[in-house]
Amino acid sequence: MSIAAEPREIRDDVLNGLQLSTQLERVWRTPSGWTGALTSVDHKVVGRRYIVTAFAFLLLGGILAILMRVQLAGPEKTFLSADKYNQIFTMHGSTMMFLFAVPVMEAFAVYLVPLMVGTRNIAFPRLNAFSYWMFLFGGCFLWISFALNVGPDVGWFAYVPLSSLQYTPTKRPDVWAQMITFTEVAALAVAVEIIVTVFKLRAPGMTLDRIPLFVWAMLITAFLVMFAMPSVMVASTSLILDRLVNTRFYDSSSGGHPLLWQHLFWFFGHPEVYIIFIPGTGMVSAILATFARRPVVGYPVVILSLIATGFLSFGLWVHHMFVTGLPQLGAGLFTASSMLIAVPSGLQIFCWLATLWDGRPVYRTPLLFVIGFIVIFVLGGLSGVMVASVPIDTQVHDTYFVVAHFHYVLIGGAVFPLIGAVYYWFPKITGRMLSESLGRWNFWLAFIGFNVAFFPMHILGLIGMPRRVYTYTANMDWAHLNLLSSGGALVFALSFALLLVNVIYSLRKGELAGDNPWSASTLEWATSSPPPPQNFDRIPVVKHRDPLWADSMSLPVVAGLSAERREVLLTSLAEAEPQIREASPEPSIWPLLTAIATTVFFIGSIFTPWAVLWGTPPMAVALIGWFWPTGSREDEE
Amino acid sequence: MPVRMRTALVPFATLPLAACAGRQSVLDPQGLQSSQILHTIFIFLTVAAAVWIAVVVVLGVSLLRRKRPADQPLALHQPFERTSGRVIFVLGLATLVVVLGLSIVSYAGQRTIFAKDENALTLKIIGHQWWWEVRYEADSPHRSFVTANEIRVPTGQPVKVELESADVIHSFWVPSLTGKMDLITGQKNELQFTAKNAGVYRGQCAEFCGLQHANMAFAVLALPPDEFGRWRDHENQSANSPTDQLGKQGEALFRARGCALCHNISGTLAGGQLGPDLTHIGSRTTIAAGTLPNTPATLAAWIADPQHIKPGNLMPKMPLQSGELIAILHYLEQLK
Numbered sequence: 023m024s025i026a027a028e029p030r031e032i033r034d035d036v037l038n039g040l041q042l043s044t045q046l047e048r049v050w051r052t053p054s055g056w057t058g059a060l061t062s063v064d065h066k067v068v069g070r071r072y073i074v075t076a077f078a079f080l081l082l083g084g085i086l087a088i089l090m091r092v093q094l095a096g097p098e099k100t101f102l103s104a105d106k107y108n109q110i111f112t113m114h115g116s117t118m119m120f121l122f123a124v125p126v127m128e129a130f131a132v133y134l135v136p137l138m139v140g141t142r143n144i145a146f147p148r149l150n151a152f153s154y155w156m157f158l159f160g161g162c163f164l165w166i167s168f169a170l171n172v173g174p175d176v177g178w179f180a181y182v183p184l185s186s187l188q189y190t191p192t193k194r195p196d197v198w199a200q201m202i203t204f205t206e207v208a209a210l211a212v213a214v215e216i217i218v219t220v221f222k223l224r225a226p227g228m229t230l231d232r233i234p235l236f237v238w239a240m241l242i243t244a245f246l247v248m249f250a251m252p253s254v255m256v257a258s259t260s261l262i263l264d265r266l267v268n269t270r271f272y273d274s275s276s277g278g279h280p281l282l283w284q285h286l287f288w289f290f291g292h293p294e295v296y297i298i299f300i301p302g303t304g305m306v307s308a309i310l311a312t313f314a315r316r317p318v319v320g321y322p323v324v325i326l327s328l329i330a331t332g333f334l335s336f337g338l339w340v341h342h343m344f345v346t347g348l349p350q351l352g353a354g355l356f357t358a359s360s361m362l363i364a365v366p367s368g369l370q371i372f373c374w375l376a377t378l379w380d381g382r383p384v385y386r387t388p389l390l391f392v393i394g395f396i397v398i399f400v401l402g403g404l405s406g407v408m409v410a411s412v413p414i415d416t417q418v419h420d421t422y423f424v425v426a427h428f429h430y431v432l433i434g435g436a437v438f439p440l441i442g443a444v445y446y447w448f449p450k451i452t453g454r455m456l457s458e459s460l461g462r463w464n465f466w467l468a469f470i471g472f473n474v475a476f477f478p479m480h481i482l483g484l485i486g487m488p489r490r491v492y493t494y495t496a497n498m499d500w501a502h503l504n505l506l507s508s509g510g511a512l513v514f515a516l517s518f519a520l521l522l523v524n525v526i527y528s529l530r531k532g533e534l535a536g537d538n539p540w541s542a543s544t545l546e547w548a549t550s551s552p553p554p555p556q557n558f559d560r561i562p563v564v565k566h567r568d569p570l571w572a573d574s575m576s577l578p579v580v581a582g583l584s585a586e587r588r589e590v591l592l593t594s595l596a597e598a599e600p601q602i603r604e605a606s607p608e609p610s611i612w613p614l615l616t617a618i619a620t621t622v623f624f625i626g627s628i629f630t631p632w633a634v635l636w637g638t639p640p641m642a643v644a645l646i647g648w649f650w651p652t653g654s655r656e657d658e659e
Numbered sequence: 660m661p662v663r664m665r666t667a668l669v670p671f672a673t674l675p676l677a678a679c680a681g682r683q684s685v686l687d688p689q690g691l692q693s694s695q696i697l698h699t700i701f702i703f704l705t706v707a708a709a710v711w712i713a714v715v716v717v718l719g720v721s722l723l724r725r726k727r728p729a730d731q732p733l734a735l736h737q738p739f740e741r742t743s744g745r746v747i748f749v750l751g752l753a754t755l756v757v758v759l760g761l762s763i764v765s766y767a768g769q770r771t772i773f774a775k776d777e778n779a780l781t782l783k784i785i786g787h788q789w790w791w792e793v794r795y796e797a798d799s800p801h802r803s804f805v806t807a808n809e810i811r812v813p814t815g816q817p818v819k820v821e822l823e824s825a826d827v828i829h830s831f832w833v834p835s836l837t838g839k840m841d842l843i844t845g846q847k848n849e850l851q852f853t854a855k856n857a858g859v860y861r862g863q864c865a866e867f868c869g870l871q872h873a874n875m876a877f878a879v880l881a882l883p884p885d886e887f888g889r890w891r892d893h894e895n896q897s898a899n900s901p902t903d904q905l906g907k908q909g910e911a912l913f914r915a916r917g918c919a920l921c922h923n924i925s926g927t928l929a930g931g932q933l934g935p936d937l938t939h940i941g942s943r944t945t946i947a948a949g950t951l952p953n954t955p956a957t958l959a960a961w962i963a964d965p966q967h968i969k970p971g972n973l974m975p976k977m978p979l980q981s982g983e984l985i986a987i988l989h990y991l992e993q994l995k
Binding site for chain 1: 683684685686693695696699700703704706707710711714715717718720721722724726731732733735736739740743744746747750751754755757758759761762764765766768769770771772773788822826827828830832834837838839840841843844845846848849861863864865866867868869870871872873874970971
């Protein structure tokens, strides 16, 4: 077939502005009604769902935290039984780590990265839809199990042999292990999409050194996910095999070893912390540049620090195992490698401080949360240096000191930037501003509540309170600090209630945002709020690291993409030179059907190994449907 | 009648779970190792506090200092860009030097607390869900004995504990004496400590080990060496034989009602190995792994319904008549 024989298609260069908008919107929009809801592959629709679902899990995990704080507010309380408490602390950790923190960061990436790199959709949009459904089903599976009193009760770390069939002969650890599989599948899918989107779908001219810091952070996170997650999938799958078909990976009486579990789990578990924290740094960099009214100082330093953090994060998992009886010299080396991560983290903090030093800060809510982040996160990082030391760790390991430390790092390092990010990007996502006065209340309640809740825990740990105890006796002198901490937790919870009120109120009554309410510099602000289905009518050309500050009047654009079908522009990896036009998939029901088939397979396989046999054909059918050639240009290429 | 029995025990059942007192704090070191660790903690804490205060001060100054008037965000002031680059580089290097310094401080502390003394008194501790088996082992079997949940050690002498687990992973932690070490299934760990002063030091399991992890405590009683020697000689002896009729009846019931299937009392026919050794139960300060002080009332409440006090523990509620309970209690009280 010769090129000349093809009917001439309409390209974006022959249409004027309004015609092009209307035409592209028709091509890219998600169908309305139930069909649209179940088949959408728009990264903005999926991203929004991902964000809302992750926040729903935050709410659930937060309610569990409050229940625990009520139980611990005084000695010998009987508000929760030992069994309920153990389920609740396991559910709290698992929900916050696997169903909130990692997914919410990926959710922001799914929504924002395609906009920030200036393309029309994420790479592999159907995989993206599949990823969301897997995350949703996995989360519901865990929570429905909990509602049925089959919630896991062996800790979010599920150490063997406690989680083995011999010591926990219920289905609870299986539910936990399989929930891991669900969320890991979802996370790996998003990681692949982000990497390909950043590498191949960037707007022309967005060379590697013009990629926004937030996008860099998400790219590095995606690599971390790809290298860390397989470790925990191996771990949890081996656990299920031990429990279901009597393999002996972790059974020391048959040549296995319980420490194998700990190595595999923490080889994932420590990078996991950075999978949560690095996106937080990306949010901080984005917010800081906008509200300090200047680019972040030391762009290459920040990126190299993130990459260094990524590498180092794989070399310090052993600091979770300092009291398992490892050789002393080896443990000492892991002390040094753990502390070394303070160098790249410190460099980033110095760059941000320099940015504020030179900048002209505009005190809006997002910036308040970033300032709170610096104060809290630095404290958490420094207590991290303490727990990295073997002798200190032998005392504080598995005490409330560590609970305080990682809440300072994770809430300070990730949740504060995240709430700042909600205030920052809410106008882009919804078209309306969040209330600024409620935002200030939100910040101060969060900042004060957080510190009152978690600072006393440092002291509790030092005066001997271990973690994961459902009660303590009156003569232990822990009552006052625990009561204080519980009070702080209530204030902290109130701040989230206020955020919810603000979101609901502002969705209807919020001030209209306009395209770029904060006068920010990155490409997501170059389109309307909320963005149209095609993101950009014409693909922008990037000539500067801060395109909207450099060309505030009008951005240069490229032309030549089809206006009749879904097309994205592929560019080269380093220089982002245009390479080819690539078809982008239409909405499809198959990702949902594949996710349902996979769910049946996953859940079935914790009850019978035969599920592997009868669970595979439906998945195969769904995948065949997914990839069935439809005669579109995408298939012919 | 079991029903009447339970009614009679209501006052016991509502006893506060006040367990053994005893120090349990990193900040109150009474051992060589814990003092060394606290020293390391203070060094780290000083550095951490200095860094945190410096960061917050710089943050505050950068927010409050007088700024150039607002202009284009990209109109950067070149001298600042150069200087800030240099300052960040120097601060990065300083961070590196500080963390390497702290690593060395940490390793020095680590060597001290894990130093081994060949002449240490050796005892073996085996973790169970949810109690501690303590074995004083000597070359001759006549010098070896077993106890539970209470460890007596001489002051001023290094003690080596060999740590094993009978089921899941536990962690041995007496913060006033030294840092913790896990008891891992299929692995032998060891830990050495030296108590400087006589006293009662409370310890607690620090690795989540299932339902009653919170109620898996123990006590270390550090005694002057001669007192320790007397105690050890006493523990080596078999259990006292009951002297009165009620005690003898209790001893018989201990076997007849099934207690002896799980509990050992040396010198008698009770030889069970599943539960704690009760040879000298009467002289221990707590019962149920530090859950309750050892008094006739609490011991009676425990025997009457262990599942009420520590739900899920492996000791079943035995159907005892109140007279039988009193006899068994009387017998156990005599096992000093």
